Amino acid sequence: MNAVVSSPFLPVDGLPPAQVCQDGLCQPASLRPSPASPLRHDWTLPEVEALFDQPFMDLLFHAQQVHRAHHVANRVQMSTLLSIKTGGCPEDCGYCPQSIHYDTGVARDDMMPVAAVVDAARRAQAAGATRFCMGAAFRSPKKRDIERIAQMIREVSALGIETCATLGMLTPEQAHELKDAGLDYYNHNVDSSESYYRKIISTRTYQHRLDTLAAVRNAHLKVCSGGIVGMGETRLDRAGMLVTLANLPEHPHSVPINQLVAVEGTPLAADHPVVDGLEFVRTIAVARILMPQAQVRLSAGREAMSEELQTLAFLAGANSIFYGEKLLTTGNPDVERDRALLDKLKIQAETQAQTDARGCC
Numbered sequence: 001m002n003a004v005v006s007s008p009f010l011p012v013d014g015l016p017p018a019q020v021c022q023d024g025l026c027q028p029a030s031l032r033p034s035p036a037s038p039l040r041h042d043w044t045l046p047e048v049e050a051l052f053d054q055p056f057m058d059l060l061f062h063a064q065q066v067h068r069a070h071h072v073a074n075r076v077q078m079s080t081l082l083s084i085k086t087g088g089c090p091e092d093c094g095y096c097p098q099s100i101h102y103d104t105g106v107a108r109d110d111m112m113p114v115a116a117v118v119d120a121a122r123r124a125q126a127a128g129a130t131r132f133c134m135g136a137a138f139r140s141p142k143k144r145d146i147e148r149i150a151q152m153i154r155e156v157s158a159l160g161i162e163t164c165a166t167l168g169m170l171t172p173e174q175a176h177e178l179k180d181a182g183l184d185y186y187n188h189n190v191d192s193s194e195s196y197y198r199k200i201i202s203t204r205t206y207q208h209r210l211d212t213l214a215a216v217r218n219a220h221l222k223v224c225s226g227g228i229v230g231m232g233e234t235r236l237d238r239a240g241m242l243v244t245l246a247n248l249p250e251h252p253h254s255v256p257i258n259q260l261v262a263v264e265g266t267p268l269a270a271d272h273p274v275v276d277g278l279e280f281v282r283t284i285a286v287a288r289i290l291m292p293q294a295q296v297r298l299s300a301g302r303e304a305m306s307e308e309l310q311t312l313a314f315l316a317g318a319n320s321i322f323y324g325e326k327l328l329t330t331g332n333p334d335v336e337r338d339r340a341l342l343d344k345l346k347i348q349a350e351t352q353a354q355t356d357a358r359g360c361c
């Protein structure tokens, strides 16, 4: 008889405390924390590599256990992302069609008028989104940009929808100004591991990214930070990226995991290695285990994913999606397709009242 029927994560008498067993299989305790165990900020690369290396079913089972210990099952939060200022960015992120360094055909637009942004937020809210993300292609915003975006934030917040912004690097003062305007979340991805990051972006350093995340955290904004899978990085890089995120002083509240969308004209489109969908799902599962309270978001690249792959990502612990017709400059599955998939899976879209009741993670 199985000795650990009631709780697969409890140590078995007679075994070294560093071991836990399930169905006769014993593994290092560090790989199988209790689903509700305290949050950790001291993950090591070998530990996280070992999580990635688990048998696929064990990894998904583990991630689902952690997920259910911290979140309402069968529920996803939906965010809509609007590009409020597109193209013409001086940075050279190798995946980005908005960089001035690459000829991608993306037009350079001025910042949208405040009224148009508020109107888009109203439509997103009516379609079921509970968070409205405003993205601008900046290295870092200027004073006049912050003033205008603060006005957008005030007016969008007044609709009763959560607000998020992604505007590049921020100073501590700018982070406070956005917070004062009522901003809830700030997105700034670490993109990859520190060592692989240098191969993708040369115009700013990993430390710049971490500095902005610190400014955001210190302004008491909620942090949204994740990365991109499929840029030619190794599994070790994916593990390194997740170690960076999980070992921040506070886990990000949202962790977007993007699949590279290779856009013609960007360096990564020229020779982009496709990452196996199951490896993408493993990345979601490990993110869920390392950052149990975060909303792990299935983000860019979802358009190209089958329903089955998206379903596995939900099973691995993804509980947030980008929703709407446009995801910055790349397509996103349309609202009806998303709704149909959620209906088929009997997954509920989180309502604004549920978002508000959940509050911060």
Ligand code: SF4
Binding pocket: 089, 090, 091, 092, 093, 096, 097, 098, 099, 136, 137, 138, 139, 168
């Ligand atoms: S900073 Fe943002 S908008 Fe600019 S090139 Fe990098 S990803 Fe694109």
